[in-house]
Amino acid sequence: MSKIHKSIAELVGHTPLVELSNYEEKYGLKAHIIGKLEYLNPTGSVKDRLALALIQDGERRGLIKKGDTLIDVTSGNTGIGLAGIGHALGYEFEPYLEPGTTIERVQIFEGYGLNVKSFYDIEEVKDFEKTGLVLDDLIDGIKRIAKEKGFYYTGQTVNEANQEFHFKTTGPEIWEDTDGKVDYFVAMGGTAGTIVGTGRYLREKNPGVKIVGVQAAKSSRPDSPDFTGHIVDGTLPLHGVAEPLVPTLIKTNRDNGFQFxxxxxxxxxxxxxxxxxxxxxDGLFLGTSAAAALTAAIQIAKRPEAAGKNIVVIYPDNGYKYLSTELYKKQK
Known part of the structure; x- marks a missing residue:
């Protein structure tokens, strides 16, 4: 029987789990660190799930049709997903990139033939490096631009289709591939759709699953006075910041019982x-957020109470989009 697919959109999801076996053996870890290789999605990141979810949601609600132009803010991966998956399904896309987006991602956007913009082109948040990034202001700005240009704002930061897609796909995949043996689920957050949707599903299946959020330390946040110049790309704080700075999907799902x-x-x-x-x-070649999430998983694995436990961690993307950064440069 033919296994030829008609579109890359059909290839989103069903990414494999791989244990960090050699590292565990080298350092005598008693827990099992199991990574979900989301960089094996068609355009190279977990955000392909989000891109497909946003497009399907817009179509389902009768808000978009083939030939329309999508618009959203992105650190790169969501935009690349919306470009690739969008083109495959007949849509154009205009990305607004946050500062710090790597040159490789900009080049990918140019390869897709996109008109690349930045946060500095959004009047409502042009001074965010001084004031902090208020998500509500960012959303207001991109909505205004979408209305003026006649584009469709996909709303990755607020659209519940984001976390619902992970609830319906990522969570079940992890549960099935581990035979239901998940003790910890570890992930970083940007929009927080991955950790909220997947976490909700896993906790529904097993209330004892520990949901561990990972965020960049203050020294790795560009809007912090403690910033050292090195960032964990594409992530936002999940906890310990002013309420307006908390990702919307975390706030809206507290009523559903979601918590870290x-x-x-x-x-x-x-x-x-x-x-x-x-x-x-182990031959992995991880992106910054994947490496940060794995660093947290390793910390958990070293705890006595984690012995024999399965720690599942999301690897959102690989390191190919970070070759211009310090990520894989030898430390002096």
């Missing part, structure tokens, strides 16, 4: 070290 068991702060420099080490031990 723990939130771990990770410095970018520690994530870089983890990425370089696991490239040598």
């Amino acid at each position: 068991d723990e939130v771990i702060d990770i410095k970018a420099e520690d994530a870089y070290a983890t990425a370089q080490e696991t490239a040598k031990t």
Whole structure:
């Protein structure tokens, strides 16, 4: 029987789980660190799930049709997903990139033939580096631009289709592939759709699953006075910040009972070290947020109470979009 697919959109999801076996053996870890390789999605990241979810949601509600132009803010991966999946399904896309987006991602957008914009083109948040990024202001700005241009704002930061897609796909995939043996679920957050939707599903299946959020330490946040110059790309704080700065999907799903068991702060420099080490031990080539999430998972694995437990961690993308950064450069 033919296994030829008609579109890359049909290939989103069903990414494999891989244990960090060599690293565990080298350092005598008693827990099992199991990574979900989301960079094996068609355009190279977990955000392909989000892109497909946003497009399907717009079509289902009769808000878009083939030939329309989509618009959203992105650190790169969501935009790349909307470009690739969007083109496959007949849509154009105009991305507004946050500062710090790597040159590789900009080049990918140019390869897709896109008109690339930045946060500085959004009047409502042009001074965010001084004031902090208020998501409501960012959303107001991009909505205004969408209305003026006649584009469709996909709303990755607020659209419940984001976390619902993970509830329906990522969560069940993890549950089935581990035979229901998940003790910890570890992930970073940007929009927080991955951790909210997947976490909700896993906790529904097993209320004892520990949901661990990972966020960049203050020294790795560009809007912090403690910023050292190294960032964990594409992520936002999940906890310990003013309410307007908390990702919308976390706030809206508190009423559904979603909450973190723990939130771990990770410095970018520690994530870089983890990425370089696991490239040598297990052949992984992780992006910054994947390496940061893995760093947190390793911390958990070293705890006595984690012995024999399965720690599932999301690897959102690989390191190919970060070659211009310090991520894989040798430390002096």
